[in-house]
Amino acid sequence: MKNFWIRLFLRFFSQKNRSGPPRRILVVATTALGDTLWATPALASLRQSFPEAYIAVVTSGVGMELLKHNPNVDRLYEWKNLWRLYKQWKGKAFDTALIFHASQRLPLPLCVAAGIGQIVGTAGLNKGLDDLLTLPLPNIRQHEIERRLAMVKAIGGKVHNHRLSLFLTKEEKRNVKPLYIADRWVAIHPGSKDVFKRWPLSSFAEVGNRLQKEYECQILITGTQEERDLMAQLAAKIPGSRILEQGLSLRQFAAVLEKMALLISNDTGPVHVALALERPVIAIYASTDPELCGPYQVQRAEVVARRATCMPCLKRKCQVPFCLMQIGPEEVIAKAAPYLVI
Template structure:
């Protein structure tokens, strides 16, 4: 069966939207004449701009729908907007009440969801239970399009388009912060949305010192909410890392990560962004399962370091034992893994580069 107007609903978060990108690719390759529309929330919108496999973006502003009055006022307008597109296929890759409501309002004739549907969303879209329902979330999403007859090319790609203007602006921000073009650097992402996913400040600072000694520049990244964390790391390090925290948009951040020799961080959106732009990842995992949420892609040079605790994979935001989940992963372990990644990627750090850093 062929489709001409396809709706994808994947609203957030950043990592989840990245995980769903290969779905659009597979759909466009199978149905090249189809128009693909993606409904997304504002924080992840930039990830989808200029994408060759997505024809139209619709922003879902969830703040407008938090009250009954807002739902009545804006829901009708959204329904009119979506129904006018005459979707013959809608995919719910969020699997929540709000995504189910959007799918229902779209009026799509065929509605499918992935295997982990919650909040009664399975009553609106039929869940697809494919061969990867216990595997990585990327493959769980791809099972949905496989059920439609789509071929999934290997290796799986995550199309994020960085324009020349976005690259230039990223380089300008980096240069202003003290990162000179041509120097080798490692991106450090200390911020997470769960306390249990955090690697200690002291560990990041010690790792930064080790990297400086090898003339590899440590670069801190994150959102504005991570600025205090980055400041603490800078104050604890012998030489402050270059700090880009809160200074980049998503596409600028993608460009900065793409130029890095590797990325170090936990189970967060920036980690999955590093995977998408083909930068080797050293992922620090404890409360979540790397088989489901880890850096995707075998043979891509990614490394996962697991906490040595019997309670790992607990999926708890806060530790009931009041332990620091990841502190048993030492800076020395991560530093050795950086060396292994650089060796595998045939990357040799410069020995006589001039390094400028602003605190």
């Protein structure tokens, strides 16, 4: 029913025909941390392919932080206040929109209402509104980075790299506490918004204790404000470890992460932040497929994975992640060793 009213409403708007190479490009990437960073190789390829084009991105509040200071982006729009966005987009006269990823229903219709003549996206991922795409691409099995790059190629661009990027300023790097620079630190991120993606705390604890003892490194436990109890529980199991101070912005957290010798984490956002900063990562996967959303074409990234035990996977209904319980600490320690041997 929602889509019926959307289509009815859009009858009052018209789209401009586009010819020639794109000159004013709007990228839609309004979802989570990892989804936003997966857009950065495509943004770099857009800039290289169309150096004279005006490139804007509409994104989430998190995305505003991640894409700040990105030289491949001319303008960032935060996904809120739709009427203001409509007027801004209409005034910018965008000729091309690339729907990289949107959890919301309305970004695609808003592109139509703004008169954007060419709208490219992946078929089947638009909440029943594929017909609003002027160039729907097939939804084939491929990494999320490749799915976004396919849209660049669809409008005549070329792929220049697959590397995630996050641009920190010199000042942001200087403001990191000297504590994290003087010693060799391993960051452990035990949390995840999705509980079914969390490796057991006891396993993280064994890894942390062994790494401290065998490689003389310091352990930094990271997490969000909502995960502070989880972080405290793990810290109690790893004597001598330190909990990352709360209240840091996403970019401040990234600056700390850049100083780490290694990140060991569940399948969650910090994995992609570390990859974008070219830091070594060990990522633990089970219910999600790392071939689709894990580290991609990068060095110094290790994946420890198990197939989902339950078929079909219960995902958010899962209370006991048996698949993750099959991954032992020894396997993770073995992956970590090459990055910590002096």
